[in-house]
Each structure stands twice: as C-alpha cells, then as structure tokens.
Amino acid sequence: MPRFATLNEAWMVWDGPAPAPEGAVLEYTRELEKFLAEIERRAFRMAQIALRDPDDAMDAVQDAMLKLARNYASRPSGEWRPLFYRILENGIRDQQRRRSVRKRFMTWLPGPKEDPEGEAQDPLENVADAAPAIPEALMQGQAMQQLEESLRALPARQREAFMLRNFEGLDVAETASAMGCSEGSVKTHYSRAVHSLREQLGEVW
Amino acid sequence: MNERSHDSFEERSRALFNDSVEGLDYALRSRLTQARHAAIEAASANRRSWFSRIGVWTPAAGVTAAAVLGAFLWLGSPLGQHAVTLADGQSNLEDLEIVASTDEGSADTLDMLQDDIEFYDWAEKTANTGPAA
Numbered sequence: 001m002p003r004f005a006t007l008n009e010a011w012m013v014w015d016g017p018a019p020a021p022e023g024a025v026l027e028y029t030r031e032l033e034k035f036l037a038e039i040e041r042r043a044f045r046m047a048q049i050a051l052r053d054p055d056d057a058m059d060a061v062q063d064a065m066l067k068l069a070r071n072y073a074s075r076p077s078g079e080w081r082p083l084f085y086r087i088l089e090n091g092i093r094d095q096q097r098r099r100s101v102r103k104r105f106m107t108w109l110p111g112p113k114e115d116p117e118g119e120a121q122d123p124l125e126n127v128a129d130a131a132p133a134i135p136e137a138l139m140q141g142q143a144m145q146q147l148e149e150s151l152r153a154l155p156a157r158q159r160e161a162f163m164l165r166n167f168e169g170l171d172v173a174e175t176a177s178a179m180g181c182s183e184g185s186v187k188t189h190y191s192r193a194v195h196s197l198r199e200q201l202g203e204v205w
Numbered sequence: 206m207n208e209r210s211h212d213s214f215e216e217r218s219r220a221l222f223n224d225s226v227e228g229l230d231y232a233l234r235s236r237l238t239q240a241r242h243a244a245i246e247a248a249s250a251n252r253r254s255w256f257s258r259i260g261v262w263t264p265a266a267g268v269t270a271a272a273v274l275g276a277f278l279w280l281g282s283p284l285g286q287h288a289v290t291l292a293d294g295q296s297n298l299e300d301l302e303i304v305a306s307t308d309e310g311s312a313d314t315l316d317m318l319q320d321d322i323e324f325y326d327w328a329e330k331t332a333n334t335g336p337a338a
Binding site: 028029032033036037040041042044045054058061062065066068069070073140143144147166167194197198201 | 214215217218219221222224225226229233234236237238240241243244245247248249251
C-alpha cells in the first residue's frame with residue numbers, strides 16, 4: 001500500500017464499510033453449503049411426505065435453509081442438523097395450521113367446495129404413461145406411496161420421530177433436540193410409530 | 206412382534222425412502238440448489254455486515270474508551286481532585302496557593318504531602334468537628 005505509511009493511516013482515510021476477512025467467510029460458507037447440499041433432498045422428501053404438495057415442501061425447506069443460515073450459522077456445525085430439522089418441523093406445522101385455517105375459511109364461502117382430499121384433481125393423472133412401467137420400480141413406487149400414506153395418518157409427533165430417527169438417521173439425543181422434547185418422549189413416539197406402521201403395512205409388505 | 210421384524214421393517218422403509226430421494230427429478234433438484242445458494246448468499250451477507258459493523262464501531266468504541274479513561278485518570282489524580290474541589294470553597298483555593306507558592310520544587314511538595322498525609326487527614330477532621338476541647 002504505497003499511499004500509507006501504516007495500516008492505521010489507511011483506516012483513517014477509508015470511509016466505506018470494513019471488508020470482511022474473505023478467508024473466514026469462505027471457509028464458513030463452504031462448510032454450510034456442504035451441509036445443506038447433504039441434507040436438502042432428504043429434507044425435501046420429508047417435508048413432501050408431511051405436506052403432500054411439492055411447492056409447499058419446497059417453501060418449507062427454503063425457509064428452513066434461510067433461517068439456519070441467517071440465525072444459526074455461527075453455531076458449531078455439529079449443531080446444525082438438529083437445528084435445521086427443528087426449524088423445518090416448525091415450518092411444516094405452520095403450513096399445516098395455515099392450511100386448516102384456510103380450509104375452514106373456504107367452507108364459509110359460497111361456491112364450489114374443495115374435494116375431501118383438499119387438492120384439485122390433476123388431469124394428467126388420467127393420461128396413460130407412454131413408457132412401459134418397470135415392474136420392480138412400480139412395486140417400489142407403490143410401496144413408498146403406501147408408506148407415505150401411512151406416515152401421513154400418524155400423529156405428527158410420531159411421524160416426526162420416525163422420519164428423523166429412521167430416514168435421517170439422527171440419534172435419540174439429536175432427535176429430542178430437533179423435536180424439542182425429552183429423549184424418553186422420542187423413544188415412546190418412535191416405538192408407537194413403528195408399531196402403527198407395522199400394523200398398517202404388515203399385510204401389504 | 207419381535208425385534209427382527211421391527212428391524213427389517215425399518216430397513217425396508219429406509220431403503221424405500223432413500224430410493225425416492227435418489228429419484229427426485231432434475232427440476233426439483235435445481236430448485237433445491239437455487240434455494241441453497243440463496244441461503245448461502247444470505248449467510249455471507251449477514252456475516253459481512255457483522256464484520257462491517259465491527260469495523261465501523263471499533264474506532265468509535267476506542268475513542269470513547271480513551272475519553273473515559275482520560276477523564277477517570279484526570280479526576281482520580283491529585284491535580285484532578287484539586288480541580289474539582291476548587292469551586293467548593295475559598296479555603297481550598299488558599300490551600301492550593303500555599304502549596305503552589307512554596308519556594309521548593311513541585312516534587313518536594315508532593316513528597317511533603319505524601320509524608321504528612323496522616324497529619325492532613327487529622328487536620329481536616331479536626332477542622333470539621335470544631336476546636337478541640
């Protein structure tokens with residue numbers, strides 16, 4: 001820096017914002033990006049199972065990513081996973097609450113009622129698929145569909161415990177942190193979820 | 206229901222879930238990537254603004270701390286105490302004049318004050334309580 005004899009002199013002349021230490025920001029964003037890339041698809045599928053609608057699921061995941069990045073990125077990276085899923089589960093619950101309020105409001109209004117499933121019929125569902133279905137993939141697809149239906153039928157806390165423990169692989173302590181409850185509650189919810197699912201799907205599987 | 210059937214059920218459901226994750230279409234993957242980039246950008250902006258806040262406030266905090274320290278030292282020093290108490294009464298002013306008008310150097314004066322501090326303390330108490338009986 002030829003114009004200034006010392007760094008302090010430079011600071012006295014500089015009137016813009018201080019530059020961030022690029023090395024620190026790069027290291028930290030790289031780690032956060034790696035973490036989000038690892039979990040984003042699984043998080044999306046879990047949100048989709050809970051909310052059914054892919055757009056709602058995408059909104060919930062995007063919101064959780066932003067909140068984690070803005071508010072909790074300075075926490076140790078080991079805490080990110082339970083924190084992220086806690087934010088996501090809160091977002092999912094908010095969406096479900098908004099949806100039920102909207103549904104109640106819609107029933108007061110005159111006009112065509114929503115169908116009982118709460119979603120419009122997609123005309124493409126009735127169009128035959130041109131490609132021949134692979135039987136194994138089809139069977140797997142059906143099995144997953146049945147699993148999703150059964151998961152949606154579970155109480156929310158049981159569904160959360162099952163997905164976090166079994167799908168995401170969180171341990172009991174992490175799941176308790178993500179769900180905001182005790183480890184004992186996680187074990188109870190999880191055990192009940194497995195029992196219910198096993199009963200519902202046992203014959204089909 | 207035994208443990209083994211529980212385990213196989215859990216394994217099967219996990220495998221199905223993993224397959225469904227792998228089977229996500231490219232449009233959804235692309236949207237997830239965009240969402241991730243937006244989050245990273247937000248985090249970087251957050252961190253930069255945090256650093257810039259530090260950059261702006263550090264010199265101000267330094268100047269303030271220096272001013273407070275200077276005031277503390279000034280008021281805490283013997284000179285500062287005299288400066289504050291000058292307005293308290295004429296007697297203090299006279300004391301200062303006596304000390305200042307001494308023929309000896311200021312270092313000697315300070316030494317005298319140090320040596321006789323108990324005396325001055327006693328004299329002050331005595332003056333405040335009135336003449337001794």
